[in-house]
Amino acid sequence: MLFTIFGATGDLTTKKLIPALYRLYEEEQLPDPFTIVCIGRRHYETASFVAEIREKIEGEYPHWEAFQGRIHYLTMDFSVEANFEIFKLYVASLNLSQGGQKIYYLATAPHYFPIIARALIVNQMIVRGDMRSKIVFEKPFGEDLDTAKAYNRLLLESIEESQVYRIDHYLGKEMLQNVLTVRFANKIFESIWNHENIENIKIVALESESVKQRGGYYDRSGALKDMVQNHLFQTLALVAMDSPMGLSDTLIKNQKVEVLENLQISDDIVFGQYAGYLQEKGIPVDSKTETFVAIKAYVNTQRWRNTPFYLMTGKKMSHKLAEIIVTFKDASCFFEKxxxxxxxxxxxxxxxEGIVLKFNGKAPGLQAYTMPMRLDYCHMCNVVGNSAEAYEKLILDVIHDDSSLFTRWDEIESSWRIIDSINRMKRFEPLHVYQSESEIMQVVDEKWRNA
Ligand SMILES: NC(=O)c1ccc[n+]([C@@H]2O[C@H](COP(=O)([O-])OP(=O)(O)OC[C@H]3O[C@@H](n4cnc5c(N)ncnc54)[C@H](OP(=O)(O)O)[C@@H]3O)[C@@H](O)[C@H]2O)c1
Structure with a gap:
């Protein structure tokens, strides 16, 4: 197998892709022989590249010596199509065994997607119908609806949909995969999963970090495209979808698309930018890019009539946190105390990773007082050793031609349509500069209280 990473000097490769490939290697899950070609613009020799990656990654890597021998680094500007001939010659010089898989992983900003994809197609490094050659796109797929459509057209003119993997690593996370199981394998949840019983649903993904060295990428993206278009909308779709007729990939994706097609965004959006963002490396001094967004939305289906869904994401928050909170309506209660x-x-x-249910019970003692109680399930507590990271699962799925945890084109199309409409609203909304999480949350509370 040849696994090529475009954008290999980036944050994602160091933090996620190389550690995931290493774990798969350690667990003997990778096809053997395999070779990893890392492509970046910065100049490195393979040895210095590998040494730098090892220095940056955390954790135990007892078989690193053997693993690192599979990595090769190629300095190449991939925005120049002619350079792909050099890449092709480079691959030929590695004398790989014939007949193995070729996976091209685009860990780059989306505007490079069409350039790299076209060059791979023109150079016949990926060929229509040859299921041994596949291309993986990091999120976000596109910069808006028009670019996403153009990228998709380019791909499907030359290769099959089944060779295309649009990744959203949230879908590889254990608890996201658990949403459907918890909903549909339990009578107690699914029978009350509707507007009659649920008051509202919050989906939150907060990050404590700033944009760090990724200003150039982030400023073209912002919270809406970096987080909402993919992670938050995918989570919402899983939480709000109607029961599929079966658990097949197609049936589930059809129901997710229904949610996105029926999503109505209310005017009560809050956009924020953390104080100091304009001084970060690579950020224009007059940038209006949002680093925080809070959205109130409705899903116009029978199930969810008038139920608000609150989506919130931001950088420079007090801590990193991702969760879904389902709040139920008041119980009609005859207890007086x-x-x-x-x-x-x-x-x-x-x-x-876990599930917490809060409910009311009787306080201990002679009188019938109610008091809050909690059932607390820790999902990872019983796992021995390392639990699989989302990227391990997803890379393995690409190797095994399983696209069920990847995003289908119509999901992407629907989500960009909504993001484009929110971006049009953004022009008329203030951008709140925030010093802290509590400061921007106060703005959100006021906006939603008065809505
Ligand atoms: N970081 C994460 O945790 C994360 C998580 C999920 C998804 N993603 C997605 O993954 C993608 C990449 O993210 P990232 O954080 O890795 O970005 P990044 O740190 O900005 O890295 C992008 C890499 O692309 C390289 N590059 C840019 N232009 C190039 C060119 N013309 N030729 C060759 N190399 C070039 C850069 O190389 P040089 O610096 O050498 O110029 C840089 O190393 C984004 O779409 C992002 O949304 C990232």
Whole structure:
């Protein structure tokens, strides 16, 4: 197998891709022989590239010596189509065994996607119908609806949809995969999963980090394209979709698309930018890019009539956190003592993976007071050793031609349509500069309280 990473000097390769490939190697899950070609613009020799990656990655890598021998680094500007001939010659010089898979992983900003894809097609490094050659696109696929459509057209003119993998690593996360199981394998949840019983649903993905060295990429993207178009909308689709007729990939994706097609965004959006963003490397001094966004939306289906869905994501928050909070309506209650609280079901995605159900019970003692109680399930507590990271699962799925956890084109198309409409609203909304999470949350609370 030849696994080529475009954008290999980037954050994603160091933090996620190389560690995931290493773990798969350690677990003997990679086809053997395999070779990893890392392509970046910065100049390195393979030895210095590999040494730098090893220095940056955290954790135990007992078989690193053997693994690193499979990595090769090629300095190449991939925005120049002619350079792909050099890449082709380079691959030929590696004398790889014939007949293995060729996976091209585009860990780059989306505007490079058509350039790299076209060059691979023109140079016949990926060929229509040859299922041994596949191309993987990092999120976001496109910069808006028009570019996404253009990229997709370019691909499907020359290769098959089944050779294209549009990745959203959230879908590889354990607790995202668990959403459908918890919903549809339990009578107690699915029968009350509707507007009659649920007051609102919050989907939150907060990051404590700034844009760090990724300003050039991030400023063209912002929170809407970097997080909402993919991670948050995919999470929403899983939480809100109607029951599919079966658990096939196509049936599930059809239901997810239904959610996105029926999504109505309310005017009550809050856009924020963290104080100091304009001084970050690679950011124009007058940038209006949002680093925080809070959205109130409705899913116009029978199931969800008038139920608000709150989506929130931001950088420079007090801590990193991703979760889904389902808040149920008040119970009609005849207890006079103790005020029953609303039930909540929290699906924890990060840092803890788990499920917490809050409910009311009887306080110990002689009188019938109610008091809040919690059932707490820790998903990862019983796992021995390292649990699989999302990227391990997804890379393995590409190798095995399984696209069920990847995004289908119509999901992407629907989500860009919504993001484009939010971007049009953005022109009329203030951009709140925030010093802290509490400051921007106050703006959100006020906006939604008065809505
Ligand atoms: N970082 C994450 O944790 C993460 C998570 C999920 C998804 N993603 C997605 O992954 C993609 C990449 O993210 P990233 O964080 O790795 O970005 P990044 O740190 O900005 O890296 C992009 C890499 O592309 C290289 N590059 C840019 N132009 C090039 C050119 N013309 N020729 C050759 N190399 C070139 C850069 O190389 P030089 O610096 O050498 O110029 C840089 O190393 C984005 O689409 C992002 O949304 C990232």
């Amino acid at each position: 103790g005020q029953p609280e609303k039930n909540t079901l929290t699906i924890e995605i990060f840092p803890r």
